[in-house]
Structures are given as C-alpha cells and as structure tokens.
Amino acid sequence: MMTCEKLKERGTVAIVGAGPAGTTLALLLHQRGFDVRVFERDASPDARPQGGSLDLRPDSGQRAIRAAGLADAFARRSRDDAKAFRMIGADGQEMPGEGQETHEDAGPEIDRGDLRAMLIEALPDGMVAWDHRIEGLDRHRDGRWLMRIAGQEPVVADLVIGADGSGSCVRAALTDVEPIYTGITMVAAYIRPELRRGSHLSDVLGEGSVMFAGGEKTIFVQRCARDVILLYYSMAVPQDWPRCAGFDLSDVDAVMRAVREAYCDWSPEVLDMLTEVDDHFQHWPTSAMPPDHRWDTRPGLTMLGDASHTMPPFTGKGVNLALLDALDLADALVAEPGQDVADAVAGFESSMQARTSEEIRACLKVGRNAYGIDLGDAA
C-alpha cells in the first residue's frame, strides 16, 4: 500500500496528455508538492491547430483555474463579450430566447490554444515531455504501471493518469468500453481573413456565437480570438466519412459539395453566407461514453476528462468537466495524507462517474432534440 503522503514524498506521477485536463492536473499536483511528468504525443505546444473557443463556467472550469492561481491570467486571455449566444433559423429568422438552457451559466470564452499556452507557461520548464506518444500500459514486475512510449525507453510511475482524450490509450487498461459514435460528425472551417470584419456574416454574428438551426441540423458559428470566425457544420454521415465517400478533407470542392447537400433544405441566402470559408477543414466524429459506464478501480492507475467521459460538444461542458476532474483528483490526493492512494483514487472515480453520467445524459438529450441522434440502449 502507498499512502498519499508517501506518493508525495517519494513517488512519481505520470500524466498522459497535455490537454486541458492533463496540464491543469499537472499544475495543481506540482503546487501541492508532487513529482509530476506529463507525456504528450504532440511534438510541441503549437504542433497542430487547437480548434475554436471554449467558455469556462464559474463553478467548474473557472473554479479549477482559480485554484491553480490563474484567475488573472485567465481574465487577460479570455473574452467576456464573446459569451453572447443567439439562435437563427434556417430561413434566416431570429429565434429569440431559444437554446439558452445550454448557455445559462456560460462564462468568458478562451481559445483552446490560448488556454493551453496559459497552462503550459505556468508549468516548470521540462515538465511536459513533448513528442512522447504512449502506446500502451503493462504491469511492471514490481506491481507499478509501465508506459510503452513510441521510439523511447519505457517509463514506470507510481500513479499513471490518463488525460489523453476521447481516443485514450490508457482507458484500455481500465475498461473494454469505448465511446460510441453519435452519427454526427462536426466539420470545422475558418473564414478567410478578408471576409471577417465587414462581411454580412460578421455583422450577423456580432462578438459571440450564433447557432443556425433547422431540420435536425445546425451550423454553429463563433468569433474566436484575433477576429477569426470559426464554423462547425454538423453532418449526419458515417463515422469513416469522408473516406467512405471517396475523398479527403483536402478536396475543398468535395467537402463543400457535401456540406451544401447536407443543408439543401436551408434558405440559399443563409447557406451562401455560411459557406464562404477558408480551404482548411478539421473534422470531429462526435462520440459518447455510455452514461452509466463504470470501471473497477485499479491501483496506481486512473483517468479523467474526455478519456473517462467523452461526450459531444452539444452542451459545451466537456472542458469544464475535465478541469473540475483535475481539481477533484488533486484535492483527493491531499485530503487525508495517511490515506491509501488507491482509496483516494477510488473515491475520486466514483464521484466523477456520478457527476458525469448526469452530464452525458443531458448532452445526449440535447443531441436527440437538435439532431435526432439515438444511441438506443447505450444511452
């Protein structure tokens, strides 16, 4: 048995993934005196575009940020006026008051890349091992967990924490259950710089975000930092789209043909406004863990954030829950110093699972209403 005190004094903690959950947890544990290392597959903090803007809610995401001492840094990097949200129909008509239930406690928006930069800057140099992709976990002969790392020597740690997102490889050591595809793939597109300010869409958008909706389809538009406008088309396509349709995302004409086809019952004026985009796309097949999913706790190992409770972004809660998990786990490991680490982790897991099963259910309900998704018995 290893107590939380012993883990702090002589043990090592390995976090897999330098996303919002992993970096927040690393900072909180470092501040509490633990020896922490983060293993991230990206070659550097800006190796790939991080995507759009996220709102951090007062009682979850912001709570973790405050606990990490980053309230001022967050205030400097976030945008309060960007939390404004409206809905507009597929005919171009405003839908006053619609959709507010998912934005009732919305907080200031921060771009995903800025959030990552803020957290990485707060960590000691060298705490994140970039370009370290974990390939799998094995039990070491001394009972601890050994991480296999692509092209590197394996690493053994007293506590391994999977913060490696929806495609988590740590998860396989805890459960056979994988996220289920919802049937909705989100395609992100950016507006060309010359079309930003002064364009019709820019005027309609204002400073916040607008959900265009009609016929169980949406196009979500948000103004990000540095005046970038980001659109998310939500397409009901097979999980292996666009490969199954015979093209890839670099084929701009094919992607835009597919988008226009998916929204062919929308007003042409609205669709014209929403399809003048840059020629760079990202796609996210959205998926969800079954809400009641639980795993048997295993000594020396746990997971949090999307790795544990992947859900579609329909309620905008994923990052907030990931940050709250990080705070709860960091607190659990210092709550009672004489406590067994395994018990602290088991307590954390059961309260995280209880909280997130409610959130996944609420999210899938929004998905049913907005997109007609039906995961049957799984949800």
Ligand SMILES: Cc1cc2nc3c(=O)[nH]c(=O)nc-3n(C[C@H](O)[C@H](O)[C@H](O)COP(=O)(O)OP(=O)(O)OC[C@H]3O[C@@H](n4cnc5c(N)ncnc54)[C@H](O)[C@@H]3O)c2cc1C
């Ligand atoms: C299109 C879209 C829009 C969204 N919008 C919102 C929103 O508005 N509000 C909101 O709250 N949430 C939103 N989310 C969800 C939110 O982004 C996630 O919930 C959040 O990023 C989860 O953080 P995480 O740290 O758990 O995982 P991630 O952000 O996925 O980070 C995981 C990290 O682990 C690394 N990694 C993965 N595998 C390995 C490996 N084998 N070895 C080493 N490193 C690895 C990855 O490179 C990544 O850096 C959205 C998600 C999507 C897809």
